[in-house]
Amino acid sequence: MAASERRTAPLRRDARRNRALLTEAAREVFAEQGLDASLDEIARRAGVGNATLYRHFPDRGALVEAVFHDTLAATARAGEQAREYEDAWAGLTAYFDSVFAGLAADRGANDLMTTGIPGVPSLDALHAENRETVRLLVRRAQRQGTMRTDLTTEDVLFVLAALGRTVPALAATAPDAWRRYLTLTLNGLRATPPPPSAPPVPPTSPAPLAAPPLTPAELTEVLRDLGPHRTH
Template structure:
């Protein structure tokens, strides 16, 4: 009689390995957020205080690191869209999506690049993005039926919105968020099909403000 082998279960990481992984993710989020995804993995390892071999043991590819680094942001983005989709007023839900996603992406340049498929082999990010965009497209379709959303709005305009929002790169995080909020308000007014317009957030005075070049 053949003895059945017990099911194998993944072994939990040792405390020092968990600490190294956490430091790598913290460094990756900080670097990607400030400088985008082009930063070499060796630089991330250096900032985390570990060697490249340690990084590759936890994250064999850069795509794996990107996916793990932005897992929380992707879940937050999905939560924003799910809450908006459940709103009985689809126009209000769409406006909330635009406002909240612009703010989320303004806080993290690296997440925007990952979301826009700078690393298409980061399957979790790409799959999550496609689901998010499909939900927003359905929300936009329903918002058109209410008469609030202009009929020529297309789901691809959302990608255009994120690309434009990504271009807001200022040295002050507070100014960055303020500029992104005003941009979102201007965008909402541009796509509305109703004559009534709500007041804009305060203008952001950018003259003399040193920004970083986009890209």
């Protein structure tokens, strides 16, 4: 081995070590503080300088993508499994139960799934895949008579994102309470069940929705406004 190769090999090992330290520190800090956490704090906890952090991750989006790659992949797999359900309502509820379990466990994952974060290509792809999963299941559930027919995909995504943003507030006092509120929310999306034979009183219908649904572009803009705004 040439002398120059011997000199550069330790640097490559150091670079791999520093990247691993930064990724693990970012995972911890994002889980505690959300994706708006200070990158300076991440570098400090990793025991490296800011220059080292930016050498490996030139912006927040690159760091988020590295930290949450496995989370994104797991969510995509949950969506694929949900689409396989014959009962669309069961698939939809199973999917959101899986997603919300992740939201409750990690503030960074909560930000990741319930807001729009620019500069993370794999997150953009996941949001698109998530929307398609929900769209397919909503349409099938409506055809099967288990979901209100006046709902759109954007209605469902907005309502669930709004609920998801409250989950971190429950962590210290009632960490499992999200299950109750997820059930209540999903129940509000269900179609009115068919009445029993010869009911004494006509069944009530859901109250009509008072405003038009968000468009896909409007939903994207709202979620971005909810998201982290720190850039360094």
